[in-house]
Amino acid sequence: LDSGKTSDLGMVRMIETVMTKTSGLSESDLCRTIVASGYDINPTPLYKLTRSATVAARNEEVTTLVTAIKEARNLYIATLISWLNNVLPRDVDEIVFCGGTADYLKKELNSRYSATPCIWHGGVIVPDAVDTYKLGTRLTDAYGMFLYFMSGSSSVGEVA
Template sequence: MLSLDPGTSMTKMVYCLPSEIPSKAEMLCMESELIKISKDSLDLYESGQMSRPNPENEAWIEYKEEYYAVGFLAQKYFEARINFLELKYENAIPKTLAAVGAIAMREGLNSHLDLSLGLLLPYGEWEDRERLEMGLKKALSNFSFRGKEFCVNLISFQCLPEGGGLVLTRSKKLGTDFNKMNIAVVMLGFRDISAVIFTRGISTGKTEGLGLAWMLERIKSRTSGQNLNDLLKAVHLSGSALKPRFFNTLARSKNAEFKAAEVAQIIEVAELSRKEYWNKVSIWLSVNIPVDIQQVIIGGGTSEYLATELKNLFTYTEISWAAELEEDVRLAFNLPPKKDAMCLRFTDVYGLFRYQKTTSTMSSHRAS
């Protein structure tokens, strides 16, 4: 049983083996990079390896006679870069194959498997879920992971818009009141932001390319020689008050005086870009979130970065931060508090996983 969020900054997974009693939830992350490669390039890579890394760090797959490197291998060896124009639902197929293969090898499973899969997509791509399901069924039935052939039977598939795991969690807590209220779900991610509005249970939504990457691209275009991954790390560690010590590693100059001036310039640009970014986000939210909303559920990795601004924007309504799932995630996987914001980033996919597990248990009880 696998719940998967093929995010642009990280592929996040929660899984369990229902055959184990009791079945224990496990979490797994993979870098989000993905690149199509040739058989010759793969053979050259394989010939130069002296050891065998963990499967999630050396993930390559083959299906339909095409080869893909996924995650850390794609990023580190094949120098793949994130393409913000690519559709997540198309990339979800090779990412799912890599996830299934990596988990199977980690857990010592055989090559013939039954899979219950839950998947999160941006609201703007959610309408493609039926096409995705057909593609997944076909691909899973015949693929190879690191040269091992797999035949996976997709026995159930649940696809929800990003924020769906939070909605399911919150609606369970609210019970019948959920369908009597006007509720907004706001997801702020690396590539996109989205808003789904539930008006007495009926949903509508929108997605916009205003994730944190918008701000990072702004900084990159106004400074010299920066890349998104390094900027993301500095911005994330520094938080809303941009501190010089987190930006020192971005300076390219070796001269101490020039380096200090370079860091100061990067911070000045970052502060301006942050203001411009929040201005764009706040306008979009104000346009797309009705004023009669009785509760707003806020999630996604970027929400912590903009927490103060979001609190000030939504003073007129009740805020549910990640459906109060952060502590549940921390306890489920024994994570230290605030560890790289990992608890927050896993709330949505963990909420989906718990829903999958509940519906699977219910189905098995009915069948018995």
């Protein structure tokens, strides 16, 4: 694997796609609510984003949001997998996925890479003293790299 490969494929790209299919919703509100609605898209949290006065109109807004989230997620995972297929060698022994987006897309990533062991968060546990905003696994990628660089080790697993 070439060092220095990166992309701008963070979950914000998926959120931006949802924003193009809806109107007037902020990135932060959408992200928080999409995560709260979960992978199966429980519509209940989405009602917090509705602005209509009638129940029927709010239901329609939620239906639009659910459709937008599903379409954006499908596009996002297709784009992410395409990028991974271009940068990952065919003969890797394992793939380490980290961060909140990895959790959100775990089902698709496990399915796509079922022939390769997928390691989730690489054994990195972010201490409460570091995770003061309770971001959980959203910090594992950054914290794992921090541990790696601070240790001077050749393996994050040696310091996690």
